[in-house]
Amino acid sequence: MSKPSISREEIKRLSRLSPFELKGEFIKLAEQYQADQPGQKGKTTAHMLNAGRGNPNWVCTGPREAMLALGHFALSESRRVWTADNLGGMPEQDGISGRYDHFARSHPELPGIDLLTACVSLAVDRFDLDRDAFLHELADASIGDNYPVPDRMLTGAEQIVTGYLHDELMDRRPPEGDLDLFATEGGTAAMCYIFDSLMKNGILHKGDKIALMVPVFTPYIEIPELDTYEFDVVTVEASSFAEAGVREWRYPTEEVAKLADPAVKLVCLVNPSNPPSLALSQRVTDQIKSIVATDNPNLIIVTDDVYGTFVNHFRSIAADLPRNTLLVYSYSKHYGCTGHRLGVIGLQRDNVIDDALAALPQADKDRLAKRYGSLSLDPGSIRFIDRLVADSRQVALNHTAGLSLPQQAQLTLFSLFALLPEGKAYKAKVQAIVQQRLALLLEGSGMKISDDPQRAGYYIELDLLAEAERTSGPEFAAFLQKNYEPTEPLFRLAEQTGVVLLNGGGFDGPQWSVRVSLANLDDLDYLKIGHHLKAIFDDYRAEWQAAGGK
Numbered sequence: 001m002s003k004p005s006i007s008r009e010e011i012k013r014l015s016r017l018s019p020f021e022l023k024g025e026f027i028k029l030a031e032q033y034q035a036d037q038p039g040q041k042g043k044t045t046a047h048m049l050n051a052g053r054g055n056p057n058w059v060c061t062g063p064r065e066a067m068l069a070l071g072h073f074a075l076s077e078s079r080r081v082w083t084a085d086n087l088g089g090m091p092e093q094d095g096i097s098g099r100y101d102h103f104a105r106s107h108p109e110l111p112g113i114d115l116l117t118a119c120v121s122l123a124v125d126r127f128d129l130d131r132d133a134f135l136h137e138l139a140d141a142s143i144g145d146n147y148p149v150p151d152r153m154l155t156g157a158e159q160i161v162t163g164y165l166h167d168e169l170m171d172r173r174p175p176e177g178d179l180d181l182f183a184t185e186g187g188t189a190a191m192c193y194i195f196d197s198l199m200k201n202g203i204l205h206k207g208d209k210i211a212l213m214v215p216v217f218t219p220y221i222e223i224p225e226l227d228t229y230e231f232d233v234v235t236v237e238a239s240s241f242a243e244a245g246v247r248e249w250r251y252p253t254e255e256v257a258k259l260a261d262p263a264v265k266l267v268c269l270v271n272p273s274n275p276p277s278l279a280l281s282q283r284v285t286d287q288i289k290s291i292v293a294t295d296n297p298n299l300i301i302v303t304d305d306v307y308g309t310f311v312n313h314f315r316s317i318a319a320d321l322p323r324n325t326l327l328v329y330s331y332s333k334h335y336g337c338t339g340h341r342l343g344v345i346g347l348q349r350d351n352v353i354d355d356a357l358a359a360l361p362q363a364d365k366d367r368l369a370k371r372y373g374s375l376s377l378d379p380g381s382i383r384f385i386d387r388l389v390a391d392s393r394q395v396a397l398n399h400t401a402g403l404s405l406p407q408q409a410q411l412t413l414f415s416l417f418a419l420l421p422e423g424k425a426y427k428a429k430v431q432a433i434v435q436q437r438l439a440l441l442l443e444g445s446g447m448k449i450s451d452d453p454q455r456a457g458y459y460i461e462l463d464l465l466a467e468a469e470r471t472s473g474p475e476f477a478a479f480l481q482k483n484y485e486p487t488e489p490l491f492r493l494a495e496q497t498g499v500v501l502l503n504g505g506g507f508d509g510p511q512w513s514v515r516v517s518l519a520n521l522d523d524l525d526y527l528k529i530g531h532h533l534k535a536i537f538d539d540y541r542a543e544w545q546a547a548g549g550k
Contacts, residue, residue: 004029011485018218019506019515022487023052026319026501029494044382047102048524050500054274054459056519058430062422063413066113067121067142070409072110073103076141090145093136098133119416126419127159138412141405148402152389153183153344157412161344164328164415169308170319178349179430180385183403183411187306187330188219189392194302194326194345195223196204197391200362200371201384204265204301205354206230211259213251213269214238215276215461215509217304220268234258235508236267238276239427245470247510248450249276257288262297267299269315272307272456275507275515279311279454285320298352301325304444308365309418310456322348333458333519334430335414342403342411345388351382371395375490394506434458435527444530458519461504462533472541472549479544486511489536497532520524 004011014025030048036227074091077099104117124131125167134156140146149153153161166174186410198204209232212220224231233538259267272279275403292299301317301324308314308329318327327346332338347353357380360368366381372379375390375398382390393401398420401412417423434457441460443448447467449460469473469477488504493499506511518526541549 003037004488004495006491006495007037008251008485008488008496011488015487015503015505018222019052020218022506023500024078025500026052026490026494029491030498030500033495033498042069048498048500049521049529049537050227051132051502051516051521051526051529052502052519053520054215054333054335054428054517055338056336057521058433058519060334060417060426062112062115062426062435063119063335063410063417065274066116066413066417067112067410069107069110069112069116070142070413072107073100073116073474074142076103077139077144078143091136091143092137093132095132096135096139097131098456103479107244115417115420115422116413118420119413122416122419123156123160123164124411127161127163129156138333138409139408144404146405147400148405148408151398151400152386153181153400154403154405154408154412157183157408160412160415162375164418165235165327165344165346168350168418169305169314169316169327169329171313173319174318174499175322179322179327179346179534180349180383181416182343182345182347182385182388183408184343184392185403186305186332186338186343187328187343188343190328190330190343190345190444191219191304193392193545194328195229197384197388198300198353199229200391201357202360203353204229204231207232208265209234209261209263210262211236211267212508213267215273215504215507215513216248216268217270217274217478218507220270220304221508234261234264237508241466242450244448245466246448246450247466248452249273249278249461250281252282253287256291257282257286259293259299262296262298264296265298269304269317270304270306270459272305272311272314272454274307274460275461275502275504277310277456277459277461278305278452279308279314279456280317281454288317289320292321298356299324300353302328304328306330306333307456309427309456310434310458311454312431316346318346323351326353330392331414332413334427335505337410337414340407340410342407342414344411345385347385352383357384363483373519431457433523434518437521437523440523441516441518441526441530446530447533458517459511460516460518461507461514463504463535465510467520468537468540470539471545476486476544478539479547479549480512480540483543484540489540490514492536492539493532497535499529499532501529 004028049475077091078088211234213236236255238249240248330343367380390398502515505511
């Protein structure tokens with residue numbers, strides 16, 4: 001391989017972009033590489049390997065089949081009430097259990113009907129739901145003939161998703177007290193709603209000091225920089241190294257200690273992390289618990305736990321610090337449903353945010369009473385979780401707020417599926433997929449990573465500079481830093497191999513690190529990417545040696 005055709009100055013200029021925007025430049029180069037490769041009858045034999053996307057290439061089929069079966073049943077209920085060509089009525093609750101049983105017996109060939117029946121039985125048995133009420137909730141939701149009521153989340157759905165979060169994100173050891181949920185349009189909307197409502201309610205103010213545990217998903221870096229917020233950002237860096245010189249992506253004690261400053265009002269983390277893909281260690285969790293118990297009791301924690309299901313016995317910090325934590329979860333990665341936009345915000349009933357609202361100065365309380373006065377005769381009593389809902393629809397449209405009901409029905413079925421034996425087997429399969437791809441990537445590249453049992457493996461972040469020093473010494477690493485921009489390897493990969501990766505520096509990781517998604521390509525593609533990374537390193541090493549390096 002040779003140096004990329006793009007100049008160092010242009011590489012430096014483009015590297016100021018967000019990694020998700022810079023990816024577009026890599027894709028252009030990779031597409032040109034793909035087009036330039038000779039093939040038969042004008043067709044190229046080369047394939048672009050875009051490992052920059054987090055969208056998984058698997059789809060969870062069972063709960064989707066159950067949803068389709070539910071749709072058939074729900075429409076039969078609609079036609080039962082009112083039939084006139086393409087016109088139906090709203091499903092009725094009275095006697096719906098018996099009608100469902102008859103429908104299921106009459107359609108044994110319908111894909112998904114058995115799983116749907118198993119899901120309903122589990123919901124009734126484990127969560128003590130009234131069968132008629134729950135079946136009506138599902139049927140009515142699946143055809144979307146009503147506004148969401150309650151607007152935060154359907155009653156049965158909230159109970160079931162709470163159980164799912166307790167099992168999957170809290171290792172079946174939830175804290176005492178009630179967890180309230182707000183169903184959102186994926187984790188993306190959850191992030192936007194949280195920052196927006198914290199500001200509107202005077203919990204955060206423009207210029208406040210917040211902390212980010214980095215590397216982290218890029219929007220958590222970019223949102224605080226917007227002119228709406230302009231937060232003073234403190235970074236808690238995962239900068240630990242193993243004795244062998246391999247980056248561990250763990251938070252040193254002195255970094256976590258930054259959270260003890262009472263001026264730090266909020267900390268954001270992705271757990272397991274993105275890109276390093278490691279669950280927070282118990283040591284760090286215990287240190288944060290100690291900080292909250294002593295130095296910074298009002299610290300608000302926003303934890304984004306979308307990858308938690310890829311680590312066995314995962315336990316969210318929301319389980320250890322329930323009063324302080326806003327929990328964000330998305331179904332997108334585990335179930336291969338990014339297009340559905342399914343997420344939730346969870347907040348313990350007893351929490352520091354509602355305490356902060358009660359302690360606001362009277363002028364702020366008066367301002368907020370005016371803001372929410374159309375919703376209640378006692379607007380001061382509206383809890384933060386419900387203010388999130390109102391703010392998500394500019395308050396005035398609170399009566400039509402909430403995630404679409406068909407989406408809530410699908411979210412409910414995903415949750416119930418996970419609690420069944422079929423769902424546990426599916427979980428083991430998707431965990432094995434990413435671990436196999438990680439092994440192939442490392443086999444091809446010859447690179448080393450820390451052996452960590454809490455590795456989710458959905459992504460991997462590789463520190464190229466640390467790898468250079470580990471394999472060839474500090475002189476080689478210094479040569480790379482002096483002669484190339486940190487993103488130069490990514491331009492070289494895209495232009496000369498058709499491989500697209502993201503720059504780890506854009507996630508507030510080391511500038512010479514790269515993020516590889518292990519979710520969206522075929523298994524053997526990761527072996528190829530590993531080979532290409534090794535070839536890039538061999539070229540750099542040859543250039544160093546030609547310049548006098550040893």
